[in-house]
Amino acid sequence: MSEPLQEALRRSFVSLEKQREVWRSVLEECSPLMEALGNLAEQMSALTRVQLLDTPLRVFPQLEELLRVKLLQAADTVLQRLGENMCRLQSIRDSISSQASALLQQYQQSSVDLTMLTERSATVPSLADMLQWIQDAERFYRQQFLQRKALLQTLRPDQLLLLESAPKRWKSLESPSADQQITDSLCRLSLFIQPQ
Amino acid sequence: MQRVKLLLPDPADRGSQRCRLGPGLMSALSLRLGSPLLVSVPGGSCLCTAWPRSDLAEGFLQMDLKCIAPTLISQPPVHLSLEPRHLTPVSCPKLRGVKVTVVVQSAGFRKHTPAWVVHELVKDMLKGVYVHKQYVVNMEDYDTEIRFVVIDGIRPDSDSAGMVTSKTAVEISGIQTLRHYKSQLLDQHTPPLGGLDEVSASLREMLQLPLMYPNTLSSLGVSCPRGVLLIGPPGVGKTLLVHKVVGEVGASLVVVRGPEVVGSRPGESEETLRAVFERARSAAEEGPCVLFLDELDSLFPRRTGSSAPENRLVAQLLTLMDGMNRSDRFLIVGATNRPDSLDPALRRPGRFDREVIIGAPTVQQRKAILTVLCERMPVCPRLNMTELAQITTGYVGADLSALCREAAMHALRQKVKGSGKQEVEMKHFLEALKSVHPSSLRSSLGRTELSSVLWEHIGGLDQVKVKLRQSIEWPMRYPEAFVRLGLSRPHGVLLYGPPGCAKTTLVKAAASFSHCAFLSVSGADLYSSYVGDSEKALALLFRQARSCAPCILFLDEIDSLIGSRSNNQTPNSVQTRLLSVLLNEMDGIGLRVLERRGTGKILQTEGVQETHTEELDSQEVCNKDVMVVAATNRPDCLDSALLRPGRLDHIIYVPPPDQQARVAILKACTRSMPVDPDVCLEELAAKTELYSGADLENLCKEAALLALLEENMEASSISHTHFLRSLSKMSPSLTAQQIQAYLSPSR
Numbered sequence: 001m002s003e004p005l006q007e008a009l010r011r012s013f014v015s016l017e018k019q020r021e022v023w024r025s026v027l028e029e030c031s032p033l034m035e036a037l038g039n040l041a042e043q044m045s046a047l048t049r050v051q052l053l054d055t056p057l058r059v060f061p062q063l064e065e066l067l068r069v070k071l072l073q074a075a076d077t078v079l080q081r082l083g084e085n086m087c088r089l090q091s092i093r094d095s096i097s098s099q100a101s102a103l104l105q106q107y108q109q110s111s112v113d114l115t116m117l118t119e120r121s122a123t124v125p126s127l128a129d130m131l132q133w134i135q136d137a138e139r140f141y142r143q144q145f146l147q148r149k150a151l152l153q154t155l156r157p158d159q160l161l162l163l164e165s166a167p168k169r170w171k172s173l174e175s176p177s178a179d180q181q182i183t184d185s186l187c188r189l190s191l192f193i194q195p196q
Numbered sequence: 197m198q199r200v201k202l203l204l205p206d207p208a209d210r211g212s213q214r215c216r217l218g219p220g221l222m223s224a225l226s227l228r229l230g231s232p233l234l235v236s237v238p239g240g241s242c243l244c245t246a247w248p249r250s251d252l253a254e255g256f257l258q259m260d261l262k263c264i265a266p267t268l269i270s271q272p273p274v275h276l277s278l279e280p281r282h283l284t285p286v287s288c289p290k291l292r293g294v295k296v297t298v299v300v301q302s303a304g305f306r307k308h309t310p311a312w313v314v315h316e317l318v319k320d321m322l323k324g325v326y327v328h329k330q331y332v333v334n335m336e337d338y339d340t341e342i343r344f345v346v347i348d349g350i351r352p353d354s355d356s357a358g359m360v361t362s363k364t365a366v367e368i369s370g371i372q373t374l375r376h377y378k379s380q381l382l383d384q385h386t387p388p389l390g391g392l393d394e395v396s397a398s399l400r401e402m403l404q405l406p407l408m409y410p411n412t413l414s415s416l417g418v419s420c421p422r423g424v425l426l427i428g429p430p431g432v433g434k435t436l437l438v439h440k441v442v443g444e445v446g447a448s449l450v451v452v453r454g455p456e457v458v459g460s461r462p463g464e465s466e467e468t469l470r471a472v473f474e475r476a477r478s479a480a481e482e483g484p485c486v487l488f489l490d491e492l493d494s495l496f497p498r499r500t501g502s503s504a505p506e507n508r509l510v511a512q513l514l515t516l517m518d519g520m521n522r523s524d525r526f527l528i529v530g531a532t533n534r535p536d537s538l539d540p541a542l543r544r545p546g547r548f549d550r551e552v553i554i555g556a557p558t559v560q561q562r563k564a565i566l567t568v569l570c571e572r573m574p575v576c577p578r579l580n581m582t583e584l585a586q587i588t589t590g591y592v593g594a595d596l597s598a599l600c601r602e603a604a605m606h607a608l609r610q611k612v613k614g615s616g617k618q619e620v621e622m623k624h625f626l627e628a629l630k631s632v633h634p635s636s637l638r639s640s641l642g643r644t645e646l647s648s649v650l651w652e653h654i655g656g657l658d659q660v661k662v663k664l665r666q667s668i669e670w671p672m673r674y675p676e677a678f679v680r681l682g683l684s685r686p687h688g689v690l691l692y693g694p695p696g697c698a699k700t701t702l703v704k705a706a707a708s709f710s711h712c713a714f715l716s717v718s719g720a721d722l723y724s725s726y727v728g729d730s731e732k733a734l735a736l737l738f739r740q741a742r743s744c745a746p747c748i749l750f751l752d753e754i755d756s757l758i759g760s761r762s763n764n765q766t767p768n769s770v771q772t773r774l775l776s777v778l779l780n781e782m783d784g785i786g787l788r789v790l791e792r793r794g795t796g797k798i799l800q801t802e803g804v805q806e807t808h809t810e811e812l813d814s815q816e817v818c819n820k821d822v823m824v825v826a827a828t829n830r831p832d833c834l835d836s837a838l839l840r841p842g843r844l845d846h847i848i849y850v851p852p853p854d855q856q857a858r859v860a861i862l863k864a865c866t867r868s869m870p871v872d873p874d875v876c877l878e879e880l881a882a883k884t885e886l887y888s889g890a891d892l893e894n895l896c897k898e899a900a901l902l903a904l905l906e907e908n909m910e911a912s913s914i915s916h917t918h919f920l921r922s923l924s925k926m927s928p929s930l931t932a933q934q935i936q937a938y939l940s941p942s943r
Contacts, residue, residue, distance in 0.1 A: 108230070114219045136208070145341075146338055
């Protein structure tokens with residue numbers, strides 16, 4: 001087997017494990033923010049439904065506008081914080097992506113032939129499998145990031161229903177089975193990574 | 197190298213653009229892991245990256261359809277076995293730029309999402325993907341609103357394929373909805389349409405004009421027609437026409453199907469209808485759009501006095517059609533075969549501005565349809581389409597396609613049996629004609645199955661035969677001669693003469709020779725206990741006959757069917773009313789508009805010059821009219837208005853057979869009988885003065901029965917004495933006085 005490529009793969013998987021932890025923690029930070037966003041949307045829709053003139057609150061002038069501005073500001077802050085988190089997610093995705101493409105490039109420049117590529121043993125999976133797993137992981141994070149980004153970017157303050165359902169949709173984007181596959185492949189690699 | 201079997205893609209590979217191959221095949225094709233590979237399958241090809249199978253098995257291939265030819269979207273390849281030559285490695289340099297069209301799921305996303313967001317998403321999605329010019333990149337695995345990305349062009353365009361990197365510039369040339377894109381794809385391969393060129397041209401014009409010259413129209417201050425009503429009998433291709441034209445123009449089509457709209461709760465139907473209009477409106481923003489209401493009569497019937505739920509639906513449609521602004525650039529097309537049952541409010545300019553009537557096809561149109569239908573069939577090159585078109589009178593497009601299918605099935609059956617080549621020949625069509633009848637006649641009350649009678653089966657009457665052929669067969673067979681001499685087809689023929697002289701049989705022979713539809717009607721079909729029902733039935737019969745003209749309408753015993761106005765006791769009897777209907781139908785003021793044959797003439801801005809060729813004219817002679825053939829043995833009972841030229845113009849006397857004719861009749865009757873050589877038919881003929889044809893036939897029958905009686909069922913032939921003895925027991929059914937009455941010009 002090609003030693004430099006194996007070495008590079010080992011490094012990538014180790015870093016992938018670390019990146020996963022970071023990704024998970026960022027997502028955990030995001031979910032309360034999304035909840036907050038959903039709450040704000042609910043308040044906004046309640047505000048549009050209520051007839052303030054029929055309530056004792058009518059004594060306050062321009063109450064509705066003020067409330068709306070306040071809510072929108074709050075939503076803006078939440079979105080801003082979400083955006084910061086998205087940036088962190090993006091940097092994770094970018095680093096995984098660059099690792100995967102660098103690995104493929106390294107393979108293409110090396111002279112590893114197909115038999116070496118598909119050779120596997122009890123402790124060490126074949127290079128082809130490992131390249132596949134790293135690519136699969138990269139695809140998973142790319143997809144996850146893109147879906148979340150699309151969700152956030154299509155939110156608009158005038159579509160409250162969409163905004164209200166945002167936390168639910170955010171949660172539904174988690175795809176445990178794909179995540180489990182990455183865990184599986186990392187488990188299969190545990191013997192390979194351990195010598196480190 | 198061995199063939200490889202195409203399996204369904206591995207779900208884990210979804211969106212990875214991988215093509216799983218055996219390592220042996222990979223090294224044979226000198227592919228490395230991740231090298232781009234073009235896989236050709238029937239109908240298109242797919243660009244993917246080579247990857248060894250994880251089980252290293254040879255002989256199988258699984259590919260993820262990420263970047264495919266557009267044709268493969270609707271029909272992904274399955275159950276195929278590919279040869280290694282179908283796999284070609286391609287070189288994919290890094291691209292400097294791609295130009296794409298984005299296909300999104302919903303119109304709302306297209307409308308509201310800012311361009312930079314879409315651009316950013318698409319750029320992210322395309323990163324690392326190998327793309328091919330004119331191919332489609334499937335983005336469904338991302339599960340966002342963006343479904344497909346169509347690669348319009350790549351830079352540098354010296355290569356046909358390449359890889360998108362983070363440095364590749366992505367230019368979005370347009371955003372379409374999935375529905376629009378798919379309809380565009382579908383429309384690229386609809387079958388051509390025969391014989392409806394004029395109508396489709398006018399429809400196309402209506403769709404394209406406002407798009408091509410929007411400024412001209414607005415400066416003229418006119419709005420283009422917004423609604424078209426297609427009227428025509430079932431099966432002439434109304435629905436197909438709309439689909440076809442929409443496909444040619446590249447418009448999107450919103451179809452309203454009856455059951456989809458009608459809901460159970462009050463107000464539900466109206467709501468659905470509004471939603472349909474909304475859908476059309478949003479589709480119209482992307483390009484030309486047609487809202488197609490098929491079977492309009494079932495959805496929007498004539499409003500009645502009571503508060504039926506349909507009334508509200510009709511009212512909703514009316515308001516929706518009125519509410520269309522000039523900015524709503526979509527065309528409403530309705531199709532119906534029962535325009536009379538539509539609500540009259542729908543049929544005014546501003547709603548359905550134009551009404552296009554598509555009649556049953558004429559000879560030329562049938563020929564065009566048949567040519568189109570036979571294009572994809574292995575037809576014998578000697579097959580004469582013109583002849584086939586001539587004998588299929590009354591067949592509409594749907595019937596013709598059924599006919600072709602049936603003929604092909606006959607050819608197939610013959611081939612399975614081992615005889616004959618795989619070619620559809622005329623005989624197969626003739627065979628199929630027996631089982632496929634024109635649909636316009638399916639429910640007709642006068643439809644009769646004829647056993648074909650040859651002219652030779654009728655003895656004597658040569659004069660009458662010639663006259664009948666003149667009036668029935670000639671206009672069908674030699675239309676060009678009729679045009680040359682400025683003749684028109686006779687409207688009607690009356691055969692009169694004593695009973696039993698083969699009037700009915702003559703008509704049968706004429707019908708079987710002239711290849712036209714034949715309807716026969718008797719009193720039992722027409723009379724009904726309801727007032728007005730009989731007249732309606734007769735008018736309907738004429739309408740049906742006209743729809744499949746040229747057609748022979750045979751009224752046997754017309755004297756009892758239709759009375760005379762002069763000598764009747766009751767002036768308002770059913771007979772008189774039927775007579776007035778018949779007079780009107782035969783030579784009335786004109787045809788109803790709806791019964792127009794062919795497509796009629798449609799005004800067009802393109803200015804298609806009407807060229808009256810002789811061919812067209814002769815076709816007109818053929819298609820013009822229904823020929824009424826009546827038979828009676830009491831011509832004096834007929835109304836004189838019926839007998840004037842223009843109605844029953846040929847009045848033919850069918851005389852009782854003279855001696856020569858009787859010989860001929862006897863010969864015809866005894867053709868299937870074993871007769872002794874000593875039987876002298878001439879002598880019999882001489883002895884049977886005043887015998888009618890029916891009498892003579894009866895005579896032969898009696899003689900045969902007598903022979904059986906005498907020789908106790910073992911008779912092998914009939915002798916002359918049998919004839920003579922049975923003759924002695926019979927008397928002629930005609931009298932000289934009776935015949936004299938026919939001959940005297942008393943009428």
